[in-house]
Amino acid sequence: MGSTRQGFALMWKFLGRGRSRPASILLAVAWGTLSMMLLMGFGEGLRRQMAMGQQGLGNDPVILWSGATTKQWEGLKAGREVRFTKDDVAALRRGVPAIDDLAGEYSRWAVDLRWGTTSVSAHLTGVMPCYEHVRTHIPRPGGRFINDIDQAQGRRVLFLGPELATKLFGSAKPVGQTVFVRGVPFTVIGVMINKQQNGMYGGPDIAKANIPVSTFENMFGEGQFDNILYTVKAPATTKDVEPQVREVFARRQHFDPTDESALHFWDTVKNREMGDKIARGMEVFMGVVGGMTLLVAGVGLANMMFVMVQRRTREIGMQMAIGAHRRAVTSQIVGEALVLAAMGGYLGIGLSWLLVEGLMRVPVKSEALQFLGKPTLSIPMGVITAMALVGIGCLAGALPARRAVKLNPVEALRHE
Amino acid sequence: MNDDLIIRMQDVTKVYKSGSVELEALSGLNLSIAAGEMISIIGASGSGKSTLMNLMGCLDVPSRGLYEFGGREVAKLNPEELADLRNRSIGFVFQAFHLLPHATARENVEMPLLFAGMPAKKRRERALAMLGKVGLGARAEHLPTQLSGGEMQRVAIARALANGPRVILADEPTGNLDSRSGKGILALFHQLHREGVTIILITHDLQLARTCSRIVELRDGRLVHDGADLPPAPTEVDEDEGGFGERAAG
Ligand SMILES: Nc1ncnc2c1ncn2[C@@H]1O[C@H](COP(=O)(O)OP(=O)(O)OP(=O)(O)O)[C@@H](O)[C@H]1O
Numbered sequence: 001m002g003s004t005r006q007g008f009a010l011m012w013k014f015l016g017r018g019r020s021r022p023a024s025i026l027l028a029v030a031w032g033t034l035s036m037m038l039l040m041g042f043g044e045g046l047r048r049q050m051a052m053g054q055q056g057l058g059n060d061p062v063i064l065w066s067g068a069t070t071k072q073w074e075g076l077k078a079g080r081e082v083r084f085t086k087d088d089v090a091a092l093r094r095g096v097p098a099i100d101d102l103a104g105e106y107s108r109w110a111v112d113l114r115w116g117t118t119s120v121s122a123h124l125t126g127v128m129p130c131y132e133h134v135r136t137h138i139p140r141p142g143g144r145f146i147n148d149i150d151q152a153q154g155r156r157v158l159f160l161g162p163e164l165a166t167k168l169f170g171s172a173k174p175v176g177q178t179v180f181v182r183g184v185p186f187t188v189i190g191v192m193i194n195k196q197q198n199g200m201y202g203g204p205d206i207a208k209a210n211i212p213v214s215t216f217e218n219m220f221g222e223g224q225f226d227n228i229l230y231t232v233k234a235p236a237t238t239k240d241v242e243p244q245v246r247e248v249f250a251r252r253q254h255f256d257p258t259d260e261s262a263l264h265f266w267d268t269v270k271n272r273e274m275g276d277k278i279a280r281g282m283e284v285f286m287g288v289v290g291g292m293t294l295l296v297a298g299v300g301l302a303n304m305m306f307v308m309v310q311r312r313t314r315e316i317g318m319q320m321a322i323g324a325h326r327r328a329v330t331s332q333i334v335g336e337a338l339v340l341a342a343m344g345g346y347l348g349i350g351l352s353w354l355l356v357e358g359l360m361r362v363p364v365k366s367e368a369l370q371f372l373g374k375p376t377l378s379i380p381m382g383v384i385t386a387m388a389l390v391g392i393g394c395l396a397g398a399l400p401a402r403r404a405v406k407l408n409p410v411e412a413l414r415h416e
Numbered sequence: 417m418n419d420d421l422i423i424r425m426q427d428v429t430k431v432y433k434s435g436s437v438e439l440e441a442l443s444g445l446n447l448s449i450a451a452g453e454m455i456s457i458i459g460a461s462g463s464g465k466s467t468l469m470n471l472m473g474c475l476d477v478p479s480r481g482l483y484e485f486g487g488r489e490v491a492k493l494n495p496e497e498l499a500d501l502r503n504r505s506i507g508f509v510f511q512a513f514h515l516l517p518h519a520t521a522r523e524n525v526e527m528p529l530l531f532a533g534m535p536a537k538k539r540r541e542r543a544l545a546m547l548g549k550v551g552l553g554a555r556a557e558h559l560p561t562q563l564s565g566g567e568m569q570r571v572a573i574a575r576a577l578a579n580g581p582r583v584i585l586a587d588e589p590t591g592n593l594d595s596r597s598g599k600g601i602l603a604l605f606h607q608l609h610r611e612g613v614t615i616i617l618i619t620h621d622l623q624l625a626r627t628c629s630r631i632v633e634l635r636d637g638r639l640v641h642d643g644a645d646l647p648p649a650p651t652e653v654d655e656d657e658g659g660f661g662e663r664a665a666g
């Protein structure tokens with residue numbers, strides 16, 4: 001053990017004294033770590049951005065629009081429009097037990113909203129309480145979403161998207177205020193948290209005004225739903241539920257259940273699964289590229305250590321001649337590799353952090369950059385990278401060191 | 417007198433193998449050196465002087481024959497025991513100095529003390545004392561590149577002396593020096609000899625060899641002369657006037 005300590009002491013004492021080789025090793029390791037950190041950081045940022053955008057639309061809803069028939073059926077001509085009524089929704093509830101949440105949705109463009117002297121034209125929807133989780137209409141603290149009592153009593157309550165709320169109220173507090181919707185007074189009960197939303201219909205949720213379905217009917221009269229929304233108890237089975245839904249409508253409105261154009265389904269589960277696949281593919285790709293980066297860095301490190309030990313063979317011979325144990329020599333070399341790898345790793349992690357922080361400070365409005373999201377440097381990733389490099393450094397030092405001390409001092413001293 | 421023998425070689429042979437070619441660099445050598453001697457080993461280039469020094473210095477082991485250093489059979493020691501033996505009992509002075517280029521004179525002299533496990537403070541004191549002894553007290557914090565050849569060799573000698581060795585082995589110590597510096601180094605060896613250190617001086621400079629009390633000559637790996645005087649001519653070594661190591665090593 002004494003010899004190992006002697007080796008470390010010597011290494012530490014002479015580290016970096018007038019030597020350019022260790023500096024280049026350190027920089028190589030720093031570069032490898034930096035590349036790895038940035039690669040993984042941007043990958044993770046992109047993945048989170050995608051997951052967040054996916055969630056923006058909601059938790060696996062299926063959205064259903066009506067179309068027109070294209071096939072003749074039971075003596076009826078083609079081209080009839082399919083309609084969504086309250087009874088249809090009730091029939092769906094009875095006929096398809098696999099369905100979990102179920103709602104008919106009203107929507108109306110360019111509805112006039114007024115608060116004090118501010119007037120804004122917005123998209124108004126009539127929704128059910130289940131939208132809070134199914135469509136992630138999550139209220140900001142201090143507010144709430146439409147609940148069952150609002151729906152049952154047809155209360156005039158208003159839930160606003162954050163962008164709309166800002167347009168209407170500026171910096172004032174919206175909750176509790178009275179807003180006139182087409183001249184009818186409503187109480188604002190909540191404002192939605194801001195959210196990323198990749199998939200949407202009728203515009204982004206942050207710009208919409210929402211009221212209970214019952215209230216909507218009171219204002220505009222009971223009519224056809226603009227669309228229906230449901231979730232399935234086992235999200236993976238939406239594909240199997242789809243024909244059951246078709247069957248219910250086909251029976252009630254007399255059309256061919258195989259008529260594809262009668263009903264349009266937007267199955268977000270399918271989208272999400274696709275997104276998951278892309279994300280997983282990306283992770284594998286990043287892993288492979290990262291692994292290759294590490295490998296290249298490792299091979300470079302090993303090669304540099306090898307050359308460095310070669311250059312110092314005579315020095316090693318001299319040390320052995322004046323009484324260094326083999327362990328004192330190997331620990332110098334391995335110690336140096338370890339210190340260089342660790343310092344390089346540290347430098348690389350530090351630099352990547354600075355770079356990412358710097359990048360975040362630059363205000364970018366570019367869509368591409370925004371889609372890239374916020375690069376997320378993961379500490380475990382940094383630790384894994386640094387540890388891998390330290391391991392490689394250890395090996396890269398140990399192999400040539402073992403070779404060097406196998407020489408007898410005379411051979412080492414004669415080395416050119 | 418026998419217990420005072422530092423080096424005892426009996427029928428020592430050293431064979432170098434490179435591929436299928438075998439070269440007998442030393443053949444059947446018998447040589448004993450007692451404590452306190454100052455001996456020079458001379459011979460033409462390629463005669464086996466350095467090979468002999470490497471064996472005597474326990475840097476290498478003989479192919480055949482018996483070699484005892486201070487009564488211990490060297491062939492029976494493992495690499496770590498050999499390292500300790502070199503560290504405590506032998507001081508090397510090489511033609512090429514072999515100083516660490518990025519370490520100061522003091523740090524170079526401290527090296528063998530570090531391998532001996534001496535604590536830092538004592539190491540420093542001892543190294544400074546040794547540098548004072550070789551006349552470099554004022555240059556302790558200089559790097560080798562800031563020193564002259566003669567000064568570098570003095571640093572190497574201070575390093576050789578650091579652990580108070582029983583013997584100093586010097587292989588062509590003046591080979592890279594001008595004649596003035598060479599004379600200075602020789603004077604230093606004589607001074608150390610007077611203080612009781614055993615000195616083995618390898619050279620092919622006869623002027624230098626002549627100053628030693630015992631002269632051994634090698635020719636083609638064999639010992640051909642061992643006495644108090646220079647061997648009688650003919651010898652392959654030049655003997656021109658003032659020939660202080662002018663002849664390049666082969
Ligand atoms: N490691 C080695 N491998 C093979 N041959 C060697 C080795 N070392 C020395 N020799 C050969 O052994 C012989 C003796 O070499 P050595 O170096 O001992 O001679 P020397 O007397 O020191 O010569 P010089 O005065 O030139 O230094 C030479 O022929 C040399 O080529």
Ligand SMILES: [Mg+2]
Binds near residue numbers: 467
């Ligand atoms: Mg020689």
